[in-house]
Amino acid sequence: MSRAHRSTVLSAGILLSAGLLLCAPAVAAAAEPAHDGGHAAAADGEAALIGEEHARAHAGRRLAARDAGGYPQATRTSSLASLTDSQARANAGFKASRSGRFAEFFPSPDFGVHLAQLPTGKVLLFSFERVETDPTKETGPTDRIGPTNAGRAYLWDPARGTGARAFKEVRPPTVLMPDGTHVPRPAPFFCAGHAFLPNGMLAVFGGNTGGKGGSGAKLSFVFDPWTETWFRNRDMSVGRWYPSVVTGADGRQIIMSGQSERGTGTPTPVVERFPAKRLPVPWRPYDIPLDIASERFGSDAPFRNDYPHLFSLRDGMIYGLGRDADQQWRFDPVSETRTDLPRRPADFRGYGSAVPLPAGLRGPDSVLVLGGDPHDPNTYRLSAGGWSTEEPRAFGRTQDDTLILPDATLLTVNGALSTRDYGNGPFNPKADLKYRQTELRGPDGHWRLGPAQRLPRGYHSNALVMPDGRVLVTGDELQQIANDPDIGDAMDGSIELYEPAYLHQGGPRPALDRVPGTELRYDAPFEARSSTASAVRRAVLLAPTTVTHAVNTSQRHLELRIAGVRDDTLTLRTPPSAADAPPGYYMLFLLDARGVPSTAKWLKLGTAHHPAPHRHRAGH
Numbered sequence: 001m002s003r004a005h006r007s008t009v010l011s012a013g014i015l016l017s018a019g020l021l022l023c024a025p026a027v028a029a030a031a032e033p034a035h036d037g038g039h040a041a042a043a044d045g046e047a048a049l050i051g052e053e054h055a056r057a058h059a060g061r062r063l064a065a066r067d068a069g070g071y072p073q074a075t076r077t078s079s080l081a082s083l084t085d086s087q088a089r090a091n092a093g094f095k096a097s098r099s100g101r102f103a104e105f106f107p108s109p110d111f112g113v114h115l116a117q118l119p120t121g122k123v124l125l126f127s128f129e130r131v132e133t134d135p136t137k138e139t140g141p142t143d144r145i146g147p148t149n150a151g152r153a154y155l156w157d158p159a160r161g162t163g164a165r166a167f168k169e170v171r172p173p174t175v176l177m178p179d180g181t182h183v184p185r186p187a188p189f190f191c192a193g194h195a196f197l198p199n200g201m202l203a204v205f206g207g208n209t210g211g212k213g214g215s216g217a218k219l220s221f222v223f224d225p226w227t228e229t230w231f232r233n234r235d236m237s238v239g240r241w242y243p244s245v246v247t248g249a250d251g252r253q254i255i256m257s258g259q260s261e262r263g264t265g266t267p268t269p270v271v272e273r274f275p276a277k278r279l280p281v282p283w284r285p286y287d288i289p290l291d292i293a294s295e296r297f298g299s300d301a302p303f304r305n306d307y308p309h310l311f312s313l314r315d316g317m318i319y320g321l322g323r324d325a326d327q328q329w330r331f332d333p334v335s336e337t338r339t340d341l342p343r344r345p346a347d348f349r350g351y352g353s354a355v356p357l358p359a360g361l362r363g364p365d366s367v368l369v370l371g372g373d374p375h376d377p378n379t380y381r382l383s384a385g386g387w388s389t390e391e392p393r394a395f396g397r398t399q400d401d402t403l404i405l406p407d408a409t410l411l412t413v414n415g416a417l418s419t420r421d422y423g424n425g426p427f428n429p430k431a432d433l434k435y436r437q438t439e440l441r442g443p444d445g446h447w448r449l450g451p452a453q454r455l456p457r458g459y460h461s462n463a464l465v466m467p468d469g470r471v472l473v474t475g476d477e478l479q480q481i482a483n484d485p486d487i488g489d490a491m492d493g494s495i496e497l498y499e500p501a502y503l504h505q506g507g508p509r510p511a512l513d514r515v516p517g518t519e520l521r522y523d524a525p526f527e528a529r530s531s532t533a534s535a536v537r538r539a540v541l542l543a544p545t546t547v548t549h550a551v552n553t554s555q556r557h558l559e560l561r562i563a564g565v566r567d568d569t570l571t572l573r574t575p576p577s578a579a580d581a582p583p584g585y586y587m588l589f590l591l592d593a594r595g596v597p598s599t600a601k602w603l604k605l606g607t608a609h610h611p612a613p614h615r616h617r618a619g620h
Contacts, residue, residue, distance in 0.1 A: 212263025242306030298336025363580030416458025431456035
């Protein structure tokens with residue numbers, strides 16, 4: 001976690017550069033040596049001009065740039081060049097038509113500790129302000145008390161390309177944290193949990209109050225992708241740092257685990273539901289949760305470790321798969337009870353991924369648990385209430401992210417030996433090449449190695465599938481800082497784009513020209529227009545990803561029944577029930593006989609029972 005407050009407003013006037021508000025004087029001053037004689041007066045003048053909070057931001061960036069001599073720019077530049085060369089050598093033997101390829105690598109203004117594919121097509125990235133530019137030290141404000149413990153957030157618009165103009169700051173709400181400092185700062189919501197509401201908004205719970213090795217915040221927010229605005233809700237009943245969140249079949253969210261406000265080593269067993277049952281679920285884009293409450297769930301979840309994997313499966317139950325082998329539970333969201341599941345075959349699993357496996361026309365009924373133990377390459381499947389050991393990957397890894405692609409292939413990216421250790425000791429940016437290599441699992445269940453990514457990405461790494469079928473890979477502030485091409489600018493992070501093999505098959509992709517703009521009911525027909533309708537063999541719904549710390553509770557892949565094709569019109573049928581596909585927004589892909597997907601369009605699934613439209617804040 002890190003802080004060195006980002007330049008947001010300019011000194012003598014506002015310079016709007018590339019959709020990012022960048023501070024030219026702050027960046028210029030970063031190269032200057034510190035002179036105590038005029039600094040106090042300069043700081044006072046800057047605060048008078050742009051405000052104390054922004055002045056602190058500028059001072060932090062200048063100080064960080066001054067201290068960057070301990071890990072000089074030349075080291076970062078040569079490291080990135082070496083990684084670029086080794087990636088090219090490693091990937092020379094891979095054919096894009098079989099294994100895909102990494103096509104783009106570009107700077108980002110955020111570390112991407114948290115990532116969400118929004119139904120507007122834009123991507124939300126959020127994390128913390130860095131407090132250190134030396135990657136061999138803790139870069140984030142995990143244990144900081146006061147204004148350096150702050151969050152930040154940005155939107156990337158792929159339609160605007162990959163330059164700085166494609167990013168927009170969406171600053172978190174300013175808050176006063178219960179840390180005794182009484183200093184406002186952007187909400188420190190890093191290492192929170194999050195999931196999508198039925199109206200496409202992202203609900204975010206928890207964060208870091210600071211101190212005590214990292215203590216849980218009671219914060220509760222939603223990000224509205226339609227207005228690109230954050231809204232604050234009533235605090236949770238308990239602080240949560242590293243909680244997990246999942247959206248159930250009723251559209252409400254279940255929040256579990258996380259370190260409490262008492263600090264590291266105090267995981268909370270309290271489970272909460274958002275919104276509270278007495279309040280309506282936000283269904284429409286204008287139903288904005290603001291100042292609404294969560295409530296305590298009827299049973300506890302005494303996970304000993306953070307970020308359990310949570311999934312809502314086709315039986316309507318919530319499955320909580322803990323990192324400890326003996327903490328595997330099923331929760332009934334109606335009766336609010338907890339039932340024991342069998343012990344997982346493997347022992348403790350750290351930060352590794354888990355995926356609800358595609359199950360055709362129905363929602364998922366099994367989960368594949370991967371990674372989390374660098375000494376165990378096996379994968380483990382929970383199905384029908386029991387565990388089985390499945391085909392292993394090439395090697396064990398932690399901090400990995402596994403995604404479901406539109407053609408039902410699984411893709412693993414990222415990974416490390418352990419937290420911030422890539423094979424050469426903790427806080428050592430040198431990494432074993434194998435952790436940069438992807439792995440692919442076909443629908444037949446067999447794994448094979450794929451091309452290597454540019455950066456090693458372990459702790460805080462993330463990835464998601466975009467509507468155009470490409471995969472976005474980001475995260476890991478240590479590696480991003482260690483390989484920053486310009487540590488003095490306002491672009492702390494980096495993004496890589498992977499093109500799966502289906503984008504390299506030659507010939508045109510299927511077309512998806514139009515889908516209904518209204519909410520669709522379950523188990524009902526609807527029409528989609530395609531100029532290549534006769535070539536379509538499959539129609540697939542893919543839920544958008546929101547992910548952090550290898551925990552991705554939102555993934556879902558469903559085939560849709562093709563009821564008929566006439567001219568340019570396909571008649572499709574929605575999933576059977578909300579248990580198969582919880583209400584909300586999904587990407588619809590059309591695939592041809594080669595498995596090549598169209599560019600997706602967004603569909604919204606819902607029930608027929610939500611309340612009559614109202615144009616005021618949800619809960620009021």
